[in-house]
Amino acid sequence: MTCFDPSNIAGGSSLADILPVAPITTTASALADSYFTAFNDGDAEGVQGLFAPAATFGELSRDEWELLLEWNQAQGTRLTFHDCRTTEGATNDVAIVNCVFGTHRAVTEAVGAEPVSTRITMIVTPDGITEIVETTSTSGSYFEVGGPFNEWVLVHHESDRDLVGVGSFLSWTSTDEASESGLLNRRLAEEWAVYLDERGCTYLDGC
Numbered sequence: 001m002t003c004f005d006p007s008n009i010a011g012g013s014s015l016a017d018i019l020p021v022a023p024i025t026t027t028a029s030a031l032a033d034s035y036f037t038a039f040n041d042g043d044a045e046g047v048q049g050l051f052a053p054a055a056t057f058g059e060l061s062r063d064e065w066e067l068l069l070e071w072n073q074a075q076g077t078r079l080t081f082h083d084c085r086t087t088e089g090a091t092n093d094v095a096i097v098n099c100v101f102g103t104h105r106a107v108t109e110a111v112g113a114e115p116v117s118t119r120i121t122m123i124v125t126p127d128g129i130t131e132i133v134e135t136t137s138t139s140g141s142y143f144e145v146g147g148p149f150n151e152w153v154l155v156h157h158e159s160d161r162d163l164v165g166v167g168s169f170l171s172w173t174s175t176d177e178a179s180e181s182g183l184l185n186r187r188l189a190e191e192w193a194v195y196l197d198e199r200g201c202t203y204l205d206g207c
Contacts, residue, residue, distance in 0.1 A: 023088070023092070023095075024088070024089075024092065024093055024094065024095045024124065024125070024126070025086045025087070025088055025095045027095070027124065027126070028086050028095035028096075028097050028122070028124035029084065029086045029097070031050055031097075031122070031124055031128065031129060032084045032086070032097045032099060032122060033084075034046075034050055035047060035050055035122075035129070036079055036082050036099075036101070038050070039072075039073075039077075039079055040078050040079060042073050042076070044066075044069050044070060044073050047069060048066065048069070050128055050129050051128050051129045051130075051132075052125065052127035052128040052129060052130045053127070054130070055128070055129055055130050055131060055132070056130070056131045056132075057131075057132055057133075058132065058133040058134060060170075064170055066175070067170065067172050067174075067175060067178040068170065068178070070175045070178040070179050070182065071172070071178040071179070071181055071182040071185075072105070072182065073179075073182065074178070074179040074180075074181070074182025074183045074185075074186075075105060075106040075182035075183065075185045075186040075189075076106060076109075076186060077103065077104065077105045077106070078103075078104045078109075078115075079101050079102070079103060079104075079118075080101060080102040080103075080104055080115050081101055081102050081115075082099050082100070082101035083099065083100050083101065084097055084098065084099040085097070085098050085099075086098075089123065093125055093126055094123065094124070094125055095123075095124045095125075096121065096122070096123060096124075097121070097122040097123075097124060098119070098120075098121050099119065099120050099121075099122070100117070100118070100119050101118055101119075101120075102114070102115025102116065102117060102118065103115055103116040103118045103136065104116075105185075106182075106185050106186040106189040106190075107145050107146060107149050107185070107189040107192070108145050109189075110186075110189035110190050110192065110193040111145060111189075111192070111193050111196065111202070111203045113144070113145045113203065116136055116137060117136075117137040118134065118135070118136050118137070119134070119135045120132055120133065120134045120135070121133045144203070144204065145203050148203045148204075148206065149188075149189065149192055149203070152192050152195070153188060153192075156195075157188060160184060160188065163177075163180065163181050163184055164181060164184055164185055164188060
């Protein structure tokens, strides 16, 4: 398990350097920027290093969250157009960061769909990010794309259904398996895009 390393803060400043001269909200904003930068750089260890040792991850355990991170990194998931707002928490050593952004996974990117509207809330203390909760829109492109993609996988790659995650999402038992699933997800998404293009239809046409 990788724990919070103050040198991961954007700009390379240490937490000890920042805290005496800046409020926790400044540190929190820097951590949020570092989160998006590390995620989009494919730096899973860098992302993990921003979190406190006892951090919580919404409904996921830390192990599940780390497997999901590995899966996203392997398929090249990108977080785009992020906009964060930071406010003070109940005490002067706690800050709350709310961010809205678009999530581009392999399947939406392959067929040119819009990124999925996503929101995260981070709780930040001098120990790092102590809590993160992610909420993904239950409507829009990912669900419009994900359903037809899963149906196509079941017809054309039925033997890969479990590894891709059709009907068994987050069932991986190791980071290697999560990474393999992410890589396969990208390959099949690109193959599906070619399949649709050859038939002159889109993911909305049901072909």
